[in-house]
Amino acid sequence: MIQCPRGTRDFLPDEMERRRYYESILRKTAVTFGFREISTPIFEETELFTTRSGPNILNEIYAFKDKGDRDIALRPELTAPVMRMFVNSMSNEPRPLKLFYYGQCFRYERPQSGRYREFFQFGAELIGNANAETDAEAIALAASMIRALGLKEYKIRIGHIGVLRDLLNNAGIAKDRMPEILQKLDKKLYDEARPLLIDMNVDDDVIDNIFKITETVGGKEVLDLISDEAAAYLKELIDILAVMDVNDVEIDLGVVRGLDYYTGIVFEAEAPSLGAEKQICGGGSYSLSELFGGEKVFSTGFAIGFDRILLALEKEGGKFENKGVDVYVVPVSDDVRPDAAKIVSMLRSNEIIADIDIMRRKMAKAMKQASEVKAKYAVIVGKNELNENSVTVRDMSTGDQKMVKISDLVRSLK
């Protein structure tokens, strides 16, 4: 038997209906914020991703030569494609651009809970300016989406890449050595970071201060301990978010990103119920367009791990009820099937979701099927009714039945 490739999934109708429902909530929320949906190719030139993330990602993406000897990669994320699209086709559009996307991404990684090789991201990019309003808009959208989905247990943490960068800069650390330090700090591996810093001639008390800053977590009052531009910026951001009724965020200066193009705030959301892969959203402000040949433009964006957030919702016990059809048409005998077909067709053209027995089942089995497909009503078509230009309408939840003229049927069902 042929199975799904490692790390991929089939989605059956019940699951697909559930996914579409939650997708629609995310889309609706983004549209409410004035964002507009875009779509980019599933595969891109490999260079797009190595330009953004460095040559090492080749080990973790699906990259190959196509028949024209082009280097192609399945997209592992969507920020780079969106910025490519911006540079190619949207650089003269009025700013800000507020774009969102939903689609699958591919990474060649070992699958585990909440991590697949084909997974779905819902994200947004706000292109135009580097200011607190822009960042607030992005974070508020992310928070609103998480809330709108109905997730109860989650945590949003906001940091600023500038705080640590300035500290490291002032400590005399060269720019090209920063990533390795930041990587250790991100994971709070102080025992490994200290020798590196000592090796770079950083004083002990400066090191202690750097470590202390990465431990800074809490409300905006924790920023009082720091007096620099980044801290002031974060205060401004938190104030705007509070006005927008986004209060469930905390400052965490230990949220760090190693890559150069991050320019300011960074934020993450996690669902504690998920275990090892608990991050459900990640984002920040960045400057990428110049890497793809465009002018330098500041952006803020984020991506939500759709599969993970659905997993978290499931763990919280959120039940999703699949919808059934409105009407199931039941022919009583074979000789009335043409009449039944005519009736189901009439219902459908009036936008009533209607199904009909096509298995040539006997009436009792057809009734069973009607409850199987969760029909609200069974429309029973038989000789007795047809003689009076009528059908019997049965309410499947109560069992109440009544005769209805065919000419009144649509109205009686609406």
Added chain:
RNA sequence: GCCGGGAUGGGGUAGCUUGGUUAUCCUAGGGGACUGUGGAUCCCUUGACUCGGGUUCAAAUCUCGGUCCCGGCCCCA
């Protein structure tokens, strides 16, 4: 890539330690009984040992390897 645990009809399972008749039970699918009314009952029926090699008279069971799944590590743009 590393460590560990798994895989038995569509779904859920028993059997595996100690190899031995026709692989257990529940559920689901198709048909029927109840000759024009669903969720019930009964009958018939469909359908599985993850794949490949090895040991053996004999393998679901022991053994080696592959594949996939699960938990964790690495990574997480």
